[in-house]
Every structure is written in structure tokens, then in C-alpha cells.
Amino acid sequence: MPDKDAIQNFIIDAVASGLGEGAKIGPETALLGKGAVLSSLRLVELLLQVEDYCLENDIPFVWTTDAALSEKRSHYRTVESLSGYVYGFLSDGRKDAP
Amino acid sequence: MSLLGELLRRCPDPDRPFLLGRGASLSLRDIAAAPLSDLSSLRAGDVVALIGAFDPLSISTLLRLLDRGVIVAPLTPDSEARHDEFFAQAFVSACIRAGRVEQLPPVKGTHPGLDYLRQRGEGGLILFSSGTTGGPKAILHAAPRLLASYHKPGRSLRALAFLLFDHIGGLNTLLHMLFNNGEVVVPRSLSVEDVAADLQDYAVELLPTTPTFLRLLLLSGILDEDPFPALKLISYGTELMDQPTLDALCKALPTVDFRQTYGMSELGILRVQSKARDSLWMRLGGEGVRAQVRDGLLYIHSGNRMLGYLNAPSPFDKEGWYCTQDMAENEGPWFRIKGRQSGLINVGGLKVLPAEVEKAALLFPGVALVKAMGAPNPVSGEHVELICQFAAPFASGEEQKRVKAALREHLQKTLPASAVPLRIRLENVPLNYRYKKK
Numbered sequence: 001m002p003d004k005d006a007i008q009n010f011i012i013d014a015v016a017s018g019l020g021e022g023a024k025i026g027p028e029t030a031l032l033g034k035g036a037v038l039s040s041l042r043l044v045e046l047l048l049q050v051e052d053y054c055l056e057n058d059i060p061f062v063w064t065t066d067a068a069l070s071e072k073r074s075h076y077r078t079v080e081s082l083s084g085y086v087y088g089f090l091s092d093g094r095k096d097a098p
Numbered sequence: 099m100s101l102l103g104e105l106l107r108r109c110p111d112p113d114r115p116f117l118l119g120r121g122a123s124l125s126l127r128d129i130a131a132a133p134l135s136d137l138s139s140l141r142a143g144d145v146v147a148l149i150g151a152f153d154p155l156s157i158s159t160l161l162r163l164l165d166r167g168v169i170v171a172p173l174t175p176d177s178e179a180r181h182d183e184f185f186a187q188a189f190v191s192a193c194i195r196a197g198r199v200e201q202l203p204p205v206k207g208t209h210p211g212l213d214y215l216r217q218r219g220e221g222g223l224i225l226f227s228s229g230t231t232g233g234p235k236a237i238l239h240a241a242p243r244l245l246a247s248y249h250k251p252g253r254s255l256r257a258l259a260f261l262l263f264d265h266i267g268g269l270n271t272l273l274h275m276l277f278n279n280g281e282v283v284v285p286r287s288l289s290v291e292d293v294a295a296d297l298q299d300y301a302v303e304l305l306p307t308t309p310t311f312l313r314l315l316l317l318s319g320i321l322d323e324d325p326f327p328a329l330k331l332i333s334y335g336t337e338l339m340d341q342p343t344l345d346a347l348c349k350a351l352p353t354v355d356f357r358q359t360y361g362m363s364e365l366g367i368l369r370v371q372s373k374a375r376d377s378l379w380m381r382l383g384g385e386g387v388r389a390q391v392r393d394g395l396l397y398i399h400s401g402n403r404m405l406g407y408l409n410a411p412s413p414f415d416k417e418g419w420y421c422t423q424d425m426a427e428n429e430g431p432w433f434r435i436k437g438r439q440s441g442l443i444n445v446g447g448l449k450v451l452p453a454e455v456e457k458a459a460l461l462f463p464g465v466a467l468v469k470a471m472g473a474p475n476p477v478s479g480e481h482v483e484l485i486c487q488f489a490a491p492f493a494s495g496e497e498q499k500r501v502k503a504a505l506r507e508h509l510q511k512t513l514p515a516s517a518v519p520l521r522i523r524l525e526n527v528p529l530n531y532r533y534k535k536k
Contacts, residue, residue, distance in 0.1 A: 033318035
């Protein structure tokens with residue numbers, strides 16, 4: 001079962017692979033809003049990759065939830081917040097988004 | 099009276115610019131005073147493609163062409179790869195780029211709808227729409243009939259031109275504001291940050307947009323601080339809105355009114371009333387507009403509907419009803435859309451035909467069967483997914499990875515960004531007992 005660092009590294013690699021060589025991606029990299037490195041379609045693609053990764057690692061991650069949109073501070077804002085969100089499903093065994 | 103004459107008559111101050119943003123400034127007096135491009139070689143009844151955007155030159159040219167009785171096909175540079183196809187489908191004889199008229203090779207044939215306009219000396223508008231089957235449809239409108247809907251007074255607002263110059267929604271924003279002494283702000287780009295900055299800097303009152311853009315706006319966190327004090331109204335359309343997104347928007351922007359728009363290029367301009375700001379129920383009105391649900395599908399009859407397609411049979415029945423292919427329910431005069439009946443995939447308001455994606459995938463070496471489909475997501479509404487079956491099995495997992503990456507690259511090169519599958523699965527395509535794809 002992956003730990004939080006492994007999840008974050010997977011997300012960093014997935015973001016970087018979509019941006020080509022030379023892209024510097026870290027935990028603070030913005031995925032949404034000001035300074036976001038991804039277009040809306042690339043963000044969907046990333047979340048699909050994360051979904052596949054979670055499926056392979058038995059993490060009951062759900063991202064197509066309305067709750068994510070009604071949150072004032074979205075879990076998808078940065079690499080770190082997304083990693084934490086995914087890890088939450090693993091550590092809490094949550095079946096649905098918070 | 100000419101269109102320009104009518105607009106000048108309705109305008110209390112023709113010197114006031116109605117076009118703002120991105121350095122633009124254009125008043126009706128500017129247009130009336132001097133043409134910005136030489137249109138002397140064009141005659142009434144000519145079919146002319148106008149490649150432009152919401153800028154002074156394009157708007158001035160559009161109004162002048164309509165006044166000359168020209169049949170205009172507004173296009174944008176974004177669709178340049180398909181312009182030759184559009185020209186052929188719509189019998190286009192000349193094209194205007196950056197204000198310059200270019201004569202195209204002689205047109206073979208004509209269409210009864212074009213001849214009808216020529217006989218009556220009326221201008222026309224041609225819009226292109228992705229049909230549910232086959233290629234794009236060339237939709238012909240009689241300009242006087244389409245413009246008649248603007249003669250009834252409406253609200254005068256400062257609106258952002260979010261929808262494009264070749265879209266009936268974009269033209270509707272422009273014409274509505276022109277006829278009602280409103281103002282149009284041209285956004286610097288359609289990114290969430292730039293639109294938000296324009297809404298603030300120009301104190302925009304009306305934002306006509308799509309549910310996808312509104313979802314991105316919610317996700318961005320920009321709405322946390324009530325950033326748009328001037329904003330009075332957000333109208334949303336072109337794709338399905340969902341109740342949780344609308345509820346979140348109503349909560350985040352408590353002083354803004356939300357209204358659904360509903361329309362199709364074939365039907366002209368419909369007047370839509372939302373039951374409440376947080377309701378997806380709507381009532382359809384406008385010139386000769388009637389609506390009804392038959393067998394779960396929404397049918398509409400519209401007085402300012404198109405004359406017809408230039409490249410396809412008429413979609414109207416004998417009484418003039420049009421099947422929207424939208425699944426709907428109604429309670430008395432109120433209607434609610436539940437989704438599309440057809441397989442058209444709606445990626446952030448852009449329509450993608452599964453057949454277009456499948457055709458591109460089948461061009462990749464070794465591909466035997468493919469199936470493209472839409473899948474829901476909370477960001478762009480839908481995205482494209484592809485199941486791809488190869489003729490021969492892969493020698494190793496490594497080879498499968500390499501082929502998948504090459505296929506992805508091939509699709510990125512051959513398809514528009516919105517049509518590129520975001521998830522590709524290399525597996526057998528499910529078939530039913532008749533060997534048709536499930």
C-alpha cells in the first residue's frame with residue numbers, strides 16, 4: 001500500500017509528464033486558479049490517472065463527486081492538497097469524499 | 099430602414115463606445131461614418147465568409163454586410179482547418195480576412211434557400227453546427243426574420259462577450275446589446291483568471307457563459323471573496339447544468355441572478371425564463387415559440403427558425419416542429435432538460451462526435467476495433483474515453499505501454515484538443531450478438 005510520499009511522487013510525475021521536459025513540479029505547484037500549470041482538460045486527465053493509480057492500489061478514491069465543487073477550498077488546488085485528499089481515502093478508508 | 103439606421107435611431111448617444119476591453123473602442127457613429135474595409139466588390143445575395151472576432155473591424159463589417167443584403171457566414175480563425183469544407187458546404191464565393199476581400203474559385207450550384215433570399219433581396223446568416231450524425235451542418239437564416247426578435251425592448255447591460263463570433267449565442271449577446279444600448283466587453287482571454295479580471299476591471303453586469311466555466315470559477319477559489327460587486331446576472335447554456343453546481347453558485351454569489359439559456363442555431367433566438375435563480379426548470383418563449391415533450395424528447399416550434407440546412411435535409415416536420423434530441427420533462431409550461439438522447443459528447447460546451455474520434459483512432463496501425471464515448475466529470479461536464487482493440491496481442495507489457503503512448507500522440511496530432519480521449523483502454527471492444535458495438 002503506498003504511503004503519502006509515494007502518492008505525492010506519483011502525482012508530481014503525472015503532472016510533469018504532461019508538461020514536457022524542464023517542468024519543475026513540487027508540492028506547492030498550483031493545479032487550479034492563479035498560476036495553475038494545467039488547463040481544465042489536462043486537470044481532468046490528471047484526475048483520471050490518479051483514479052487509475054488508486055484502482056491499482058486498492059484506494060477507494062472518488063473524485064467525480066459534487067462535494068469537491070461545493071468546497072470553498074478545493075482539494076484540487078495544489079499537488080500537496082490533492083495528495084492529502086487521496087491519502088485520506090487510504091488512511092480513513094472513506095468510501096466517499098469528505 | 100437599414101440595420102445601421104435602425105440602431106442609430108434607437109441609440110441615445112451614438113458617440114458612446116459600445117465595445118470595450120482589450121483596447122477596443124467602437125461606437126455606432128464610427129461604423130456609420132466610414133467603412134473600415136472596402137466591400138465595394140460584394141453584391142446583395144453573395145455568400146461571404148467573414149473570418150473575425152469581436153473587434154471593431156469584424157463587427158463593423160458584419161453590420162455593413164447585412165445592410166447590403168449579403169449572406170454572411172461568420173467564422174473564427176480557430177476553425178481555420180475546416181474553412182475550406184465550410185466554404186464548399188455553404189456555396190461561399192468570397193471571404194473576408196483582416197478586412198480584405200478575397201474572391202474564391204467560382205461556386206458550382208446553388209441552394210433554394212439562398213435563391214429565396216436573393217429573390218426577396220434579403221441578407222442572411224449562415225452558422226455551422228456539429229450535427230448528431232455526419233459532418234457540420236450549414237444553417238441558413240434570413241437576417242430580417244432573425245433580427246426581428248431584437249426589436250422588442252430588453253435590458254440594457256454591460257455584457258462580457260464570452261461566446262464566440264461564429265456562435266449564435268455570441269452573436270445574440272452582440273445584437274441584444276446593440277439593440278438595447280448596452281455595452282459589450284471583449285475578454286482578454288477565456289481563462290478563469292482573465293475573465294475574472296475583466297469582470298472586475300470593466301464592472302461587467304452580465305456574464306453569459308457555460309456550466310463548465312462556472313465549475314472552474316467555483317474551483318478556483320476566486321468566488322470566496324465576493325469579487326464582482328457589479329455583476330447582476332449570469333446566464334448559462336450550451337451544455338447541461340447540474341443542480342449541485344447551480345446551488346454552489348447561488349450560495350457563492352448571493353446577489354447575482356442566474357438564468358438558463360436554451361437554444362439551437364436551427365431555432366433562432368428563444369426567450370428563456372428560469373423558474374427561480376436556483377432552479378433548472380425553465381419556460382420557453384419568443385416569436386412563435388411553442389414547446390412540448392413527446393416520448394420523453396423536447397420538441398420546439400419557433401417563428402424565427404432557420405430557412406433550412408444548406409447541406410442536409412430539413413429537420414422540421416410538416417408543422418414546423420423540431421426535435422431537439424434533448425430528453426426532457428415538463429410540469430405545465432415549465433421544462434427541465436435531463437440529457438442528450440444522441441451520443442454527442444459535450445466537452446465543456448464543445449460538441450464532439452464519437453465517430454470523429456473513432457475515425458482518427460482507426461487510422462493508427464494495427465487497430466482493429468474502437469469505441470469512443472463520453473464520461474462525466476465535474477470539471478468539463480464530459481470528456482472523451484476510448485476503448486481500442488488491436489488486431490494482434492502485445493508481446494509484452496512494455497510494448498503495450500509504448501503503443502498506447504504512440505496512439506495517444508497520434509490522436510493529439512489529428513484531433514482538436516477537446517476531442518482527444520483523456521483515457522485510453524487497450525482491450526476488446528464489447529459487441530452484442532449482432533456484432534454491433536454495445
